[in-house]
């Protein structure tokens with residue numbers, strides 16, 4: 001089943017154009033939607049989940065018209081929003097059972113089977129009786145995934161899933177996501193490049209409501225082969241480098257700025273060739289008015 005988003009635009013009443021003619025074709029598997037804060041990711045996620053109307057455009061999951069057949073879509077959808085609102089004084093098992101009922105699993109013994117299997121899958125077996133108020137951020141996220149997986153959805157939407165997780169919980173959570181069936185469309189929205197690199201076979205980059213890149217992370221990285229150059233500079237010469245070259249990113253290494261530059265030929269004698277990575281892809285795409293090739297300055 002494929003998710004097809006066509007020409008979706010949305011302007012909020014205050015005049016913010018959150019989505020500007022967005023079109024994406026998303027096959028089964030893990031698809032990463034990458035963009036900075038405020039780029040329009042949540043707006044797009046909520047639109048696809050039929051929680052919010054776009055001004056124009058259409059969304060189809062297979063042959064389901066998501067904007068017109070909302071109930072049909074919701075039966076096939078698992079949605080993990082940015083903020084998982086949970087009831088603090090209820091146990092995981094009780095709340096999951098409740099959501100399973102809402103999702104239409106009315107048979108009690110079937111529900112019990114589904115709840116058991118999901119708690120097991122997200123590794124919350126041991127904490128099933130615990131009230132959700134006592135859960136860590138990572139446990140709440142995993143609980144959210146269990147909720148999203150009820151009823152074997154064809155479309156799973158996960159909005160900013162690793163924000164605020166410590167490294168161990170993050171790895172556990174990403175592993176869990178990667179185990180989700182390859183038959184479903186999993187749409188992962190994030191501003192963390194590493195989440196996409198580790199999980200997604202296809203991706204798009206959104207900036208100010210517009211899709212500025214769509215493709216496979218591996219291919220995008222390969223396209224930059226031989227075009228990323230690294231140099232350790234000083235704080236004093238950093239502005240000059242930024243002015244004269246396509247500086248993709250700057251990182252402090254042991255207190256000194258190390259710049260990465262995008263250029264088709266070595267930009268100067270002190271530059272060394274660097275292996276491109278997905279961050280280079282992201283920052284190259286994000287640069288407004290980036291010149292493909294800065295003049296070679298020694």
Ligand SMILES: Nc1ncnc2c1ncn2[C@@H]1O[C@H](COP(=O)(O)OP(=O)(O)OP(=O)(O)O)[C@@H](O)[C@H]1O
Nearest residue numbers: 012014016018035036037038039040041042043044
């Ligand atoms: N209900 C709303 N009313 C007015 N403006 C909104 C509303 N919701 C979002 N926006 C604005 O629309 C733009 C896109 O917001 P959105 O939340 O979709 O972005 P995002 O990429 O998910 O960002 P974040 O990662 O910060 O959640 C932002 O400028 C935001 O301030």
